[in-house]
Amino acid sequence: MQTARSITVTAAASLTAVLGLGVLTSCGTAAGQGDDDYTGPPVNGGTLRVAFDADITCADGRQAGNNTALNVSRQITDSLTDQDPETGEIVPWLAESWDVSDDSTTFTFHLRDGVTFTDGTPFTAQPVKDNFEGIVDLGAKSSLGSTYLAAHFPGVNNTTVWADPDSGSHIEFAGFEHFARTAERGLFDFLFLAEGLRLREHKGQVFDQDVVGRPETATVLSALAAVTTHIGLTGTFNSTFNEPYDLARTLATLDRVSGGRAAWNVVTSHNAFTGANFRRGGYLDGADRYRRAADFVSLARTLWESHRGSDGSFDWHSDFFDVHGTFPVPETPQISPVIFQAGDSDEGRDFAARHAEVIFSAHTEAEDRKAFRTDIDQRLAAVGRRPDSLKIYPGISVILGDTEAEAQERYREVRRAQVHGPGAIAFLEQVWGRDLSGYDPDGPLPDVGPDLDNADITRGRVRHEKDYGAVARRWRALAEEKNLSIRELVTEVSGRGGTLIGTPAQVVAKFDDLTQQRDVDGFIVVPHITPGGLDEIVDRVVPELQDRGVYRTSYAGSTTLRDNLDLPAYNHSTSQEVSA
């Protein structure tokens, strides 16, 4: 009848629901706590008030999958099967019996006769079929409410706190290994490595306020492949400075060495500062960078698939590449590594809609997340792709405490450490285009305005803002309005959005809530300590997510990153079609 991964169905029939809720203890801070305080013997009738510790976002059983939502929706719907509260055994309910195919992918349910919906309509196979198809039609929104986590290895950025005594090396392999093993212990989908193609410079000097240097990404990921078994290995590789044949060989080998866990975060660049490292003519006109990236990915996929043809041969002639030959790495478990995209420009979003399978999103606030999902869904529809073929993972930081107050105090400490005095001055200098080392970071903003002709004072860092004059005016207004020092201003404007702050239980409730809203498919956790910053999250948050029933308890049948991410199998013809 249907190939299904879940056998729950929302056909509301006339059978009375007997759900065996057991005893619910109400949570002290939850909304809806009653003022009745009855302690006598059990009575029939009356009102049973149940407290939930998370918002019941959606009563549609096709969408809601966490226990809170199910506790509500099960009052008004029935299911094909039930579970014996004593033995845990799955027992007949709307279905009298069922058959499972040998390969466990087809479930045939034989429905009970004489059942009617509340309006008297007879219960048939059609509404069951409609409900299952409705799940598929919902696309990305239909996944049954699980929280998915991934991990960003903290690197060269202004959120990592290098001054913390717990911070270690971000260069030694032991640190990467610890991080990867921790993320895998936490059953994360993947870990994510950035790349550092050139040391950042500030005022003509290598910028050394935090740390300097970074090992090559593919080499580190391959070593991590040998000491892990399930976690996905996502590396950032530039499509401007690499060449398709080289990178395709490396990524195919990584996919093979890891048994199908490779992913490529495609980034573009056109800056000559970085390009000077590479080779004559190694950088591009800005207008061409996404055109080259698209051509690069399409060619790489052609190489990865070349053994599907007769002899591994390929032939590619375009504005950017003029190559033909044979590809020496045999087909790999995923065929193509999972393609990630991270830039937020209009061209970046279009590129993602055409080529990517995961977006590392910068949209951390609720409204932004919703608008971003809508925008991406529209772009996907425009190129004929299903919504569930592109996952959205925003970055997120987590600050835990034993109490909410302790967590808030830790957050303030972390922000103070993230924005130290010299760092605040350097941050301001990036926008001002001037040497501001004579100013007190704890004093007011500089009396001079920005030197807009000197916008290259910092090189090798992503520039998110185009108009530094406007940024300077906005910051000055904010500082005057709130009476902020330089350091306080930088603390206010440089923070990473969407940090979850609280006790493990509070953070877990927020994760679950965010997941229920369906604007994201998972989160990339960005710790502020290297390499141990993930341990606390894996030790304290993951078990609570599991207790709540919204997080995997093993990798189970997942063997590839595509499995971890619940992505459709790689399909050449689709990818080619949309990239045309």
Add this chain to the structure above:
Amino acid sequence: MQTARSITVTAAASLTAVLGLGVLTSCGTAAGQGDDDYTGPPVNGGTLRVAFDADITCADGRQAGNNTALNVSRQITDSLTDQDPETGEIVPWLAESWDVSDDSTTFTFHLRDGVTFTDGTPFTAQPVKDNFEGIVDLGAKSSLGSTYLAAHFPGVNNTTVWADPDSGSHIEFAGFEHFARTAERGLFDFLFLAEGLRLREHKGQVFDQDVVGRPETATVLSALAAVTTHIGLTGTFNSTFNEPYDLARTLATLDRVSGGRAAWNVVTSHNAFTGANFRRGGYLDGADRYRRAADFVSLARTLWESHRGSDGSFDWHSDFFDVHGTFPVPETPQISPVIFQAGDSDEGRDFAARHAEVIFSAHTEAEDRKAFRTDIDQRLAAVGRRPDSLKIYPGISVILGDTEAEAQERYREVRRAQVHGPGAIAFLEQVWGRDLSGYDPDGPLPDVGPDLDNADITRGRVRHEKDYGAVARRWRALAEEKNLSIRELVTEVSGRGGTLIGTPAQVVAKFDDLTQQRDVDGFIVVPHITPGGLDEIVDRVVPELQDRGVYRTSYAGSTTLRDNLDLPAYNHSTSQEVSA
């Protein structure tokens, strides 16, 4: 007085040598076995005949280090210390006492008074000093007679027997891991991976008689770094199709991930067939390939050392590269990976003398080995390098049996499997430039001559011979002289030289003998089975080498590949000087 790794010294003094040889049992097949067969009680006087199972190549104690040579040279020389035969304790001999510095690098010996040489000259510190300095002056020849082994991962070549039921995948990582762990269990210096840049083609088709395809070398080595601790990781990387900044980042990261075990076998190419895979203009004029390789290595070393300057910056403008910037990978344990060279042309040898630290030599026969060492020594001297700064490791195959006859029979089986019928025809077609599929491999050579205009019938394979017409004439003469079939001819002309065939004891004696001749510094074992072909050698040959006292019993203090190879520490100024 001297910093020394050995305290043995060849000062022959007037003390009578009492060496406590113990009872020597003579080996049944050894030369020099006497015809006296005395079985009565011990007597004074007479002749003691001692049988050794290896040639006593050199009685110079500064050179000879194995037990056989020492057993002879100790009859005519004395040493600073002796060893108590009962307790094994090191006791005074020519030195009455000695002091060892706190860091165990300086040993000061206080010499006994009243000792004279056999000619009456008084024994003083001077001859001891001269002997120690003589060891240093001998360069590569002075190492004290240890056997060094390395391992070549069997790949796409005509010595691997893919038809053997024990042959596994040469693509799956598990095979590489097994091989690396076995080599490390055998305390090998390094393992060696080739590279496959394009699938070989024969008669216009991908050549698939054995296996097809190969994973990318650096990616595999990095994964191996994570599952091994001491073995060197040598990868072959082409200097024509790679770019210095890219490859330097990858190799520096491999050196870091492995804790200082990376090596780069520099190969060159100028064939357009391979180049077509890569990028526009990705191949070179043949005359420029070693010029580019030299420039590439010098630039890569400049990148690896760039942090020795103030800020990691570099600036390089040459015929081949025009780059400047900063290098993002911090300095690594070895600073530069160990540089290997493998080509045998005149330019290749010059390149090795100027830039390399290890040669993977093709010279396996005794005379060739000696001539090659002499040639390399001369080239080293011409550029002012010490002989011990460049190690020579020829490839070697080993065939073991419980008896010599069994080993010889196994060798014949292996050769039959290596040269199967279709393979023999394809081998002949490479030289003949013609389709010979109509000929019987077990019949005589083709009646037609070679088509010399069609020498490109095979592409993607190294061509060792320049004049195929001459080769064909030579082979035809050989076949007529010995009445050989096609297959017998190919078996005769395609074999790998220098295969050691015998019982483990016989093979060990040959290894030791070869090492004593000083024409090579070690051997790269090339098994014919993937990936398990090394196990037998590690299980049966290595323990016998250890028993003989000519093979390491642990990696001891070795932490880098340079340590394994006993190479001098990397020195920028030397390498720059000789590459000028």
